[in-house]
Amino acid sequence: MLAPLLAARLPAAAGLPSSESGYYFLEGGLPPAGAGVPAAAPAALTTPAPFDVNAIRRDFPVLQETVHGRPLIWLDSAATTQKPQAVIDRLAYFYQHENSNIHRAAHALAAKATDAYEAAREKVRRFLSVPSVDEIVFVRGATEAINLVAQSWGRKNIAADDEIIITWLEHHANIVPWQQLCTETGARLRVVPVDDRGQLRLDAYESLLGPKTKLVAFSHVSNALGTITPARQIIEMARRYDARVLVDGAQAVSHLPTDVKALDCDWYVLSGHKLFAPTGIGVLFGKADVLEAMPPWQGGGNMIRDVTFEKTEYQPPPARFEAGTGSIADAVGLGAAIDYVERIGLENIGRYEQELLGHATRALARIPGLRLIGLAPERAAVLSFVLDGIRSEDVGAALDREGIAVRAGHHCAQPILRRFGLESTVRASLAFYNTFAEIDALAAALLRIRSGTPLVT
Ligand code: PLP
Numbered sequence: 001m002l003a004p005l006l007a008a009r010l011p012a013a014a015g016l017p018s019s020e021s022g023y024y025f026l027e028g029g030l031p032p033a034g035a036g037v038p039a040a041a042p043a044a045l046t047t048p049a050p051f052d053v054n055a056i057r058r059d060f061p062v063l064q065e066t067v068h069g070r071p072l073i074w075l076d077s078a079a080t081t082q083k084p085q086a087v088i089d090r091l092a093y094f095y096q097h098e099n100s101n102i103h104r105a106a107h108a109l110a111a112k113a114t115d116a117y118e119a120a121r122e123k124v125r126r127f128l129s130v131p132s133v134d135e136i137v138f139v140r141g142a143t144e145a146i147n148l149v150a151q152s153w154g155r156k157n158i159a160a161d162d163e164i165i166i167t168w169l170e171h172h173a174n175i176v177p178w179q180q181l182c183t184e185t186g187a188r189l190r191v192v193p194v195d196d197r198g199q200l201r202l203d204a205y206e207s208l209l210g211p212k213t214k215l216v217a218f219s220h221v222s223n224a225l226g227t228i229t230p231a232r233q234i235i236e237m238a239r240r241y242d243a244r245v246l247v248d249g250a251q252a253v254s255h256l257p258t259d260v261k262a263l264d265c266d267w268y269v270l271s272g273h274k275l276f277a278p279t280g281i282g283v284l285f286g287k288a289d290v291l292e293a294m295p296p297w298q299g300g301g302n303m304i305r306d307v308t309f310e311k312t313e314y315q316p317p318p319a320r321f322e323a324g325t326g327s328i329a330d331a332v333g334l335g336a337a338i339d340y341v342e343r344i345g346l347e348n349i350g351r352y353e354q355e356l357l358g359h360a361t362r363a364l365a366r367i368p369g370l371r372l373i374g375l376a377p378e379r380a381a382v383l384s385f386v387l388d389g390i391r392s393e394d395v396g397a398a399l400d401r402e403g404i405a406v407r408a409g410h411h412c413a414q415p416i417l418r419r420f421g422l423e424s425t426v427r428a429s430l431a432f433y434n435t436f437a438e439i440d441a442l443a444a445a446l447l448r449i450r451s452g453t454p455l456v457t
Contacts, residue, residue, distance in 0.1 A: 051348040056433050059084040059340075063433060070403030073438045078223050078251060078382055078429030079407055080273045083337070087277060090336035094329040102328055103302060103319075117328050120335030121318075124283050127338045128268065129259040132288060137318040138331050141282035142250040143173040145269035146217070148284055148321060149246055150177035152297040154215075157244075160186030163212040165243075167192040167200055168419050169222040169229065172412045174248045178217060192218070194419060198225040198374030206237065213243040220252035224413035224427065225374025226357075226382025228256070235265050244290070250274055254431065255353060255380040257346040266290045272330065277337035281330035284321070291317035298323040349432045353381050356430055356439065363443040369450055373420050381430040384411075387450060392424040398449045399426075404442055 057063050060082045065072045074082055094116060100109035102117050118133070125133045139145045154177075158164065164178050168191055182189050190213075192205040200218075209216075216238040220231050231247055238245045246267040249258060254275045260268045267290070272281040286294070296303055296314055300323035305313040314320045341349070360383055364370055369388035387395050396408030407427045410417055417425060428442060447453075 051344065051352050051432075053352070053433065053435055056344065057435075059086065060433055061085055061088070067403040067405070068401055073402075073404040073434075073441055075428040075430065075434065075438070075442065076405045076407050077254075077431035077434075078274070078411075078427065080279065081254060081276045081431055082433065083276055083278070083333075084340050086340050087333050087336045091278065091329050091333045094332050098332075099329070101325055113328055116332045116335075117326075120331045120338075123335040123338045127253075127258070127342070128283075128285055129261050130285055131261060134317055135285055135288050135291065137284040137286065137291070137321045138326050139282045139284050139321075140280055140327070141271040141273070142171075142248060142269045143271075143282075145267070145282055145284035146173055146246065146248065147177045148297050149267050149269075149286075149294075150181045152294045152321070153244070153290070154178075154181040155184070156295060158182075158185045158187045158214055161212060162187040162214040163190050163208075163210070164188070165190045165192060165205070165208055165213055165216045165218075165238075167205075167218045167229070168194045168416050169198070169200065169219050169225065169227055170217075170413065170415070171219065171223050171248065171250070172414070173250075174217055174219060174246075175415070178215075187214070188212075191415075194227070194416070197376050198222070198227045198416075199376045199378075200227070200229055200234070202230070202233065202237075205234065209237060209241050209243070211241065213238070213241045215244045215246065217246040217248070219248045219250075220258075221249075221255065221380045221382075222374070222413070222416065223251045223382070224411045224416050224425070225376065225384055226251075226379040226429075227374060227376040228252075228378040228380050230378075231263055231265075235263060239264070251380070251382075254341070254349075255346075256350060260285050272334040272337065275334070275337055276340060277334035278327070278330040280327040281334050283334075286317065288317070291321070294321075296320050296323065300324045302326075344432065352432055353430055356434060356436065357381060357383070359436055360428070360430070360439045360442070363439055364446070367443065367446050367450060370446065373417075373422065373425050383428045383430075384425040385428075386422060386425050387446065390449065392426045395426045395446070395449060399442070399445055402441075402445045404445055406442075 062082050098112040098116055100113040102114040121133045121136050124136050158181055164187055166178060178189055190208045193201050195201055218229055218234055221228050235245045245265045247265045249268050249270045253270045266287050268285040270283050273279040303315050303320050303323040305315050364372060364383055364385060371386050373384040392408040396406055399406050409424050411427055
């Protein structure tokens with residue numbers, strides 16, 4: 001076997017995969033569990049169990065930054081999460097020791113890079129409780145995953161008069177691709193309304209479902225309001241009409257344990273950068289039979305079995321949907337982020353974040369003139385609000401001067417804000433590295449902004 005011979009000549013400090021059975025692409029099989037993980041982990045994880053927020057914070061270098069001379073308070077995790085040292089080190093390690101293109105070359109670095117990339121796919125599979133790695137497609141992010149489904153499955157399966165159901169809660173990424181598909185095919189977009197607390201109205205959903213319903217696409221967690229949708233129930237109801245279901249998990253996977261098999265959806269999408277991983281990498285889960293029946297959406301290298309000028313034979317999934325060179329190191333970084341999150345445990349994360357959210361909701365509700373938008377009982381990590389008489393953008397800028405990073409605007413979810421009569425809100429979004437003290441600092445800053453009291457430095 002070539003690979004172990006090559007491996008034996010390379011220094012142990014390179015952190016070679018521990019596989020004795022050879023490399024993925026040379027052997028043609030799947031890598032063993034743990035393949036692609038450096039033998040000597042580049043970063044020591046300092047986080048002990050049980051949950052210790054101060055230890056966790058030490059894992060995130062950017063949280064030690066100051067902004068405008070004040071300690072950074074990062075309350076913009078719904079836009080993107082910060083990265084733990086373990087992920088940063090894993091990326092650096094890849095470029096220092098493993099960098100190569102994957103799948104197609106008979107040399108040691110190609111083998112290492114391929115092993116690392118495929119090991120990341122296995123980690124995603126396990127993280128989402130998916131039966132097979134062949135059901136995991138690497139893409140750029142949730143947006144690309146949804147566009148892939150709309151253009152591949154959608155163009156093949158949606159026709160005039162068919163109906164696609166989405167909800168008022170959706171991010172533009174889960175509206176625009178379906179709208180484009182409807183324009184192209186003559187299908188109709190139907191939208192499930194929400195009540196005044198930001199919960200989906202399942203009675204209205206029931207009445208929208210029918211024999212014309214071909215697809216239901218909805219967010220597991222709303223990015224603008226934090227509403228956790230009753231995903232299992234929504235899927236069960238869609239199944240009664242044989243509709244396919246896509247779940248947008250971009251805002252869910254960093255807060256809730258996700259069991260895609262139990263959900264029984266056809267597709268589940270996520271963005272790595274919202275899960276403590278790099279930007280430029282995301283995941284499309286698709287059920288094996290569903291992916292198998294989908295045509296490729298982009299053509300090029302990697303996705304083909306054979307090419308002549310007359311015709312091309314395609315690879316089976318997932319390679320069929322991964323044309324060209326993907327974000328190899330970022331996929332490996334996503335694997336490291338999943339390892340990190342699993343070390344802490346999503347149950348622990350969820351419990352802590354719920355306490356933080358409860359504290360934040362109570363603290364903000366006490367501020368005169370502050371209106372919280374979206375108060376669904378089932379909510380994750382998001383506080384959307386407006387301050388009477390002060391533009392959201394001005395609130396965001398004033399908080400920034402105090403080192404507090406929030407988002408002010410429409411959060412790429414204009415329809416849901418307009419449902420509440422607004423064009424923009426301030427959104428503070430939490431992750432497990434935030435503290436109660438940071439929430440108190442936010443509340444104190446909002447009180448100052450509200451009363452026009454300048455910050456004393
Ligand atoms: N879906 C939801 C619910 C989101 O919050 C986002 C991003 O904010 C997206 C989809 C799009 O994610 P990305 O920009 O990473 O593709």
